[in-house]
Amino acid sequence: xxxxxxxxxxxxxxxxxxxxxxxxxxxxxxxxxxxxxxxxxxxxxxxxxxxxxxxxxxxxxxxxxxxxxxxxxxxxxxxxxxxxxxxxxxxxxxxxxxxxxxxxxxxxxxxxxxxxxxxxxxxxxxxxxxxxxxxxxxxxxxxxxxxxxxxxxxxxxxxxxxxxxxxxxxxxxxxxxxxxxxxxxxxxxxxxxxxxxxxxxxxxxxxxxxxxxxxxxxxxxxxxxxxxxxxxxxxxxxxxxxxxxxxxxxxxxxxxxxxxxxxxxxxxxxxxxxxxxxxxxxxxxxxxxxxxxxxxxxxxxxxxxxxxxxxxxxxxxxxxxxxxxxxxxxxxxxxxxxxxxxxxxxxxxxxxxxxxxxxxxxxxxxxxxxxxxx
Ligand code: NAD
Numbered sequence: 494x495x496x497x498x499x500x501x502x503x504x505x506x507x508x509x510x511x512x513x514x515x516x517x518x519x520x521x522x523x524x525x526x527x528x529x530x531x532x533x534x535x536x537x538x539x540x541x542x543x544x545x546x547x548x549x550x551x552x553x554x555x556x557x558x559x560x561x562x563x564x565x566x567x568x569x570x571x572x573x574x575x576x577x578x579x580x581x582x583x584x585x586x587x588x589x590x591x592x593x594x595x596x597x598x599x600x601x602x603x604x605x606x607x608x609x610x611x612x613x614x615x616x617x618x619x620x621x622x623x624x625x626x627x628x629x630x631x632x633x634x635x636x637x638x639x640x641x642x643x644x645x646x647x648x649x650x651x652x653x654x655x656x657x658x659x660x661x662x663x664x665x666x667x668x669x670x671x672x673x674x675x676x677x678x679x680x681x682x683x684x685x686x687x688x689x690x691x692x693x694x695x696x697x698x699x700x701x702x703x704x705x706x707x708x709x710x711x712x713x714x715x716x717x718x719x720x721x722x723x724x725x726x727x728x729x730x731x732x733x734x735x736x737x738x739x740x741x742x743x744x745x746x747x748x749x750x751x752x753x754x755x756x757x758x759x760x761x762x763x764x765x766x767x768x769x770x771x772x773x774x775x776x777x778x779x780x781x782x783x784x785x786x787x788x789x790x791x792x793x794x795x796x797x798x799x800x801x802x803x804x805x806x807x808x809x810x811x812x813x814x815x816x817x818x819x820x821x822x823x824x825x826x827x828x829x830x831x832x833x834x835x836x837x838x839x840x841x842x843x844x845x846x847x848x849x850x851x852x853x854x855x856x857x858x859x860x861x862x863x864x865x866x867x
Pocket of ligand 1: 779781786795836
């Protein structure tokens with residue numbers, strides 16, 4: 494019996510809808526090549542949701558997200574909505590869906606395609622073959638801790654306050670995700686914090702070690718101060734397999750790692766939550782980039798980050814590793830053949846439009862699938 498998965502697609506604003514059209518094509522070819530059916534619903538988020546519902550994420554959209562097996566998102570934001578009240582801004586839709594689905598683990602792969610080695614800011618030998626997974630805690634830490642705010646003191650001076658707070662269960666659940674991922678990769682985890690100067694860092698280190706010793710002692714675990722990790726990422730990035738870290742350090746380290754691999758238009762991400770009563774982990778997949786208002790509507794956006802986000806969805810939500818790898822291989826082949834979108838600084842004459850890039854990837858998937866007898 495063929496598998497059946499419910500997917501909610503939220504294209505969003507700017508280039509979001511443009512790149513998600515190309516994802517649609519990839520979904521179609523994958524379902525025709527593998528024994529799987531995707532029941533797809535579409536809805537709005539961000540500015541487009543504000544225009545339709547008066548809010549950046551409608552309750553009915555959230556309900557659809559909660560009952561889907563996975564959510565694919567484009568991007569949100571744009572000048573048109575810049576002057577809205579803070580609570581109605583497009584980005585609030587994104588924060589709300591992450592919070593309501595309790596997506597506590599953000600996975601950002603830093604994978605350097607061979608064809609993109611020259612586009613890295615580091616020397617080719619440092620990034621050739623690079624394949625790191627950064628797991629960032631997403632719903633706790635200093636971005637959410639209380640007390641917070643800006644206070645005016647009696648002498649008229651002001652203080653800005655944010656609080657780093659982590660509870661045991663928040664650390665343990667994200668550590669488990671990191672160890673599980675490592676088991677499917679090179680079986681190595683580096684946990685990053687600042688236990689030399691922060692109590693929350695001491696707790697982080699102890700709890701990650703606890704989960705390791707009690708549940709994953711087959712995985713190799715080491716600890717590193719976050720500032721050292723930032724340095725090691727540019728000195729010798731290939732030493733890492735999986736990095737797990739908190740919200741603040743993860744924000745910075747994942748951006749740093751992503752730049753080792755070339756363009757923003759290439760970077761996928763996944764945000765994972767708890768496993769629900771139907772044995773599905775809540776999950777949202779989206780490109781790292783935003784809505785790119787500067788190029789929206791021109792047909793030149795790179796759809797690869799969104800297509801690779803769907804590849805992550807196949808792997809982490811649907812256990813379809815073969816289909817997922819097929820997409821990644823097809824993307825690499827297309828790039829190897831010299832086809833690039835404008836952001837990848839390819840040969841001017843070979844620059845593909847968004848649609849042409851999508852079509853080229855679909856064609857490669859089809860050709861590779863035929864070779865492998867899929
Ligand atoms: P951005 O990622 O949208 O764009 C940064 C630069 O990268 C731009 O020059 C853009 O043209 C380019 N770029 C981004 N994606 C590309 C792609 N797929 N192909 C080719 N070029 C690409 O970031 P920004 O300019 O800081 O923000 C624009 C809007 O997006 C803002 O409203 C911001 O709030 C929002 N935003 C949303 C998300 C999200 O939806 N997850 C993330 C970041 C920013």
